[in-house]
Amino acid sequence: MSLRYALLGIISKRRVTGYDVVHIFKQQMVHFWGSTHSQIYTELHKMEKEELVDHELVIQESSPNKKIYSLTDKGRKELIRWAIEEPLKSAKIKDxxxxxxxxxxxxxxxxxxxxxxxxxxxxxxxxxxxxxxxxxxxxxxxxxxxxxxxxxxxxxxxxxxxxxxxxxxxxxxxxxxx
Amino acid sequence: MSLRYALLGIISKRRVTGYDVVHIFKQQMVHFWGSTHSQIYTELHKMEKEELVDHELVIQESSPNKKIYSLTDKGRKELIRWAIEEPLKSAKIKDxxxxxxxxxxxxxxxxxxxxxxxxxxxxxxxxxxxxxxxxxxxxxxxxxxxxxxxxxxxxxxxxxxxxxxxxxxxxxxxxxxx
DNA sequence: CGCGCCATGTAAGCAGTTACATGATTCC
DNA sequence: GGAATCATGTAACTGCTTACATGGCGCG
Known part of the structure; x- marks a missing residue:
C-alpha cells in the first residue's frame, strides 16, 4: 500500500505524468523505494477510481498523448492522514x-x-x-x-x-x- | 529466488529445523532480509523436491515432531556457484x-x-x-x-x-x- | 485458565517483476 | 538503419503477507 503514498507524495509537489513518475523513482527514490512502469500505471488507475487523483489529457502532435495527474482534496487529506496517523513500519531490506x-x-x-x-x-x-x-x-x-x-x-x-x-x-x- | 540461497546458507552452517530458521531470520538477518514461516516451509519443500536439501525426521514426545534439514552435495555446489558466479544485484529497500x-x-x-x-x-x-x-x-x-x-x-x-x-x-x- | 513456546503446514490475496504490445520522432 | 526517448497500457507469473488450522506442554 505504500507505493500509493509515494505516488501521492510526488503528485502533491508537481504536475506529472506516469512516465515522469517512473523517472523520479529512478533518479530520486532509488535509495529507499523501487517500482516499475507497469505497477505505477496500474496504481494510478486504481487511485483515480478511488478519487484520490484525477488527470488532464494533453494531446500532442510529435509525441504520444499524455495524462497529467493532480491530487484531489480527498487525495491530499489521505496523504497527510497517512503521514501523521499511520504507525511507522520499519524498512524492509532485501540485500x-x-x-x-x-x-x-x-x-x-x-x-x-x-x-x-x-x-x-x-x-x-x-x-x-x-x-x-x-x-x-x-x-x-x-x-x-x-x-x-x-x-x-x-x-x-x-x-x-x-x-x-x-x-x-x-x-x-x-x-x-x- | 534469493530466499533459497539464504536458506541454503543457514543450513550449510548447522543442522536446523524450519522453526529454527524462522528465528535465525528474526535475530540475525533482520538487517538485510525478511521472511515468514509460511514462506520458509514452502521453500524448504520446493528445495527438497529439487534435491538441494534433505531431512531427517525426529520423533519427540513432549513436543511436536521435527524435521532437521541438511544440504545435499547438489545443494552445496549450487550455493557456491550462486555466490561466485551469479552477478550481484543491488539491495532492494522499501523504507x-x-x-x-x-x-x-x-x-x-x-x-x-x-x-x-x-x-x-x-x-x-x-x-x-x-x-x-x-x-x-x-x-x-x-x-x-x-x-x-x-x-x-x-x-x-x-x-x-x-x-x-x-x-x-x-x-x-x-x-x-x- | 490463559498465554507463550514448540512445530508444522495450507489457502487466499496482494505486491512486485517480466514480458508482450504499439508507434512516432529524434539523434547518430 | 538502428537505438533512444516519449508515452501508455495489459497479461502472466513469481514472491510475499496474512489468515486459517492443529495440539500438547509448561509457567504463573
Missing part, C-alpha cells in the same frame, strides 16, 4: 550481498575479496552519482526539503556501505584462514 | 519513513519533529539490541565470520540512520518555516 556475506567462511580468501571489491566499486559509483545530483540540485536552489533530506540519506548510506566493506576487507586480510 | 520524509514540507514543524523522534527511538532500541547480540556472540567465541560481519553491518546501519535523523532535526530546527 543479496549480505546473504553472500553470511557464507564467506565457505568461500576462498580470493573469492571473498573479489566480491567485496565489486561491491565497493558499485557503491562508489552510486555515491559519485548521488553527490553529483545533490550538488546540481543545490545549485538549482529548488528548496525541496524532502528531496534534500533523502539525497543526503542516499549519500550517507553509500558511504556507510563502503566503509563497512573496507572494514570487512581489513578483517579478512588480517586473518590467515583460506 | 516507508523515507516516503514520509519526502512530504515533510506539507507537514507542520511539530509533526515532522515528532516523526523524527519516533524513528530515532526505534533505531536506538534496534542498535542497543544489536550491540547486545554482538557482545554476547563475541563472548561465545563462535568464530562465525559471516555473522560477525552482518551484525556489524546492522550496527553501522542503525548508527547512520540515527545520525541522519539528528542532522535532519538540526536542519529543520534552524529553518523558520511552519
Amino acid at each position: 543479496e550481498f549480505l546473504i553472500k556475506t553470511t557464507i564467506f567462511p565457505i568461500l576462498t580468501h580470493k573469492e571473498v575479496l573479489t566480491l567485496l571489491d565489486e561491491v565497493i566499486e558499485r557503491e562508489r559509483i552510486t555515491l559519485e552519482k548521488t553527490e553529483a545530483w545533490r550538488d546540481h540540485f543545490k545549485q538549482d536552489n529548488k528548496q525541496d526539503l524532502g528531496a534534500l533530506l533523502t539525497v543526503e540519506y542516499g549519500i550517507r548510506y553509500a558511504k556507510m556501505y563502503i566503509e563497512w566493506c573496507q572494514w570487512a576487507k581489513s578483517l579478512i586480510e588480517k586473518g590467515t584462514t583460506n | 516507508e519513513f523515507l516516503i514520509k520524509t519526502t512530504i515533510f514540507p506539507i507537514l507542520t514543524h511539530k509533526e515532522v519533529l515528532t516523526l523524527l523522534d519516533e524513528v530515532i527511538e526505534r533505531e536506538r532500541i534496534t542498535l542497543e539490541k544489536t550491540e547486545a547480540w554482538r557482545d554476547h556472540f563475541k563472548q561465545d567465541n563462535k568464530q562465525d565470520l559471516g555473522a560477525l560481519l552482518t551484525v556489524e553491518y546492522g550496527i553501522r546501519y542503525a548508527k547512520m540512520y540515527i545520525e541522519w535523523c539528528q542532522w535532519a532535526k538540526s536542519l529543520i530546527e534552524k529553518g523558520t518555516t511552519n
Whole structure:
C-alpha cells in the first residue's frame, strides 16, 4: 500500500505524468523505494477510481498523448492522514550481498575479496552519482526539503556501505584462514 | 529466488529445523532480509523436491515432531556457484519513513519533529539490541565470520540512520518555516 | 485458565517483476 | 538503419503477507 503514498507524495509537489513518475523513482527514490512502469500505471488507475487523483489529457502532435495527474482534496487529506496517523513500519531490506556475506567462511580468501571489491566499486559509483545530483540540485536552489533530506540519506548510506566493506576487507586480510 | 540461497546458507552452517530458521531470520538477518514461516516451509519443500536439501525426521514426545534439514552435495555446489558466479544485484529497500520524509514540507514543524523522534527511538532500541547480540556472540567465541560481519553491518546501519535523523532535526530546527 | 513456546503446514490475496504490445520522432 | 526517448497500457507469473488450522506442554 505504500507505493500509493509515494505516488501521492510526488503528485502533491508537481504536475506529472506516469512516465515522469517512473523517472523520479529512478533518479530520486532509488535509495529507499523501487517500482516499475507497469505497477505505477496500474496504481494510478486504481487511485483515480478511488478519487484520490484525477488527470488532464494533453494531446500532442510529435509525441504520444499524455495524462497529467493532480491530487484531489480527498487525495491530499489521505496523504497527510497517512503521514501523521499511520504507525511507522520499519524498512524492509532485501540485500543479496549480505546473504553472500553470511557464507564467506565457505568461500576462498580470493573469492571473498573479489566480491567485496565489486561491491565497493558499485557503491562508489552510486555515491559519485548521488553527490553529483545533490550538488546540481543545490545549485538549482529548488528548496525541496524532502528531496534534500533523502539525497543526503542516499549519500550517507553509500558511504556507510563502503566503509563497512573496507572494514570487512581489513578483517579478512588480517586473518590467515583460506 | 534469493530466499533459497539464504536458506541454503543457514543450513550449510548447522543442522536446523524450519522453526529454527524462522528465528535465525528474526535475530540475525533482520538487517538485510525478511521472511515468514509460511514462506520458509514452502521453500524448504520446493528445495527438497529439487534435491538441494534433505531431512531427517525426529520423533519427540513432549513436543511436536521435527524435521532437521541438511544440504545435499547438489545443494552445496549450487550455493557456491550462486555466490561466485551469479552477478550481484543491488539491495532492494522499501523504507516507508523515507516516503514520509519526502512530504515533510506539507507537514507542520511539530509533526515532522515528532516523526523524527519516533524513528530515532526505534533505531536506538534496534542498535542497543544489536550491540547486545554482538557482545554476547563475541563472548561465545563462535568464530562465525559471516555473522560477525552482518551484525556489524546492522550496527553501522542503525548508527547512520540515527545520525541522519539528528542532522535532519538540526536542519529543520534552524529553518523558520511552519 | 490463559498465554507463550514448540512445530508444522495450507489457502487466499496482494505486491512486485517480466514480458508482450504499439508507434512516432529524434539523434547518430 | 538502428537505438533512444516519449508515452501508455495489459497479461502472466513469481514472491510475499496474512489468515486459517492443529495440539500438547509448561509457567504463573
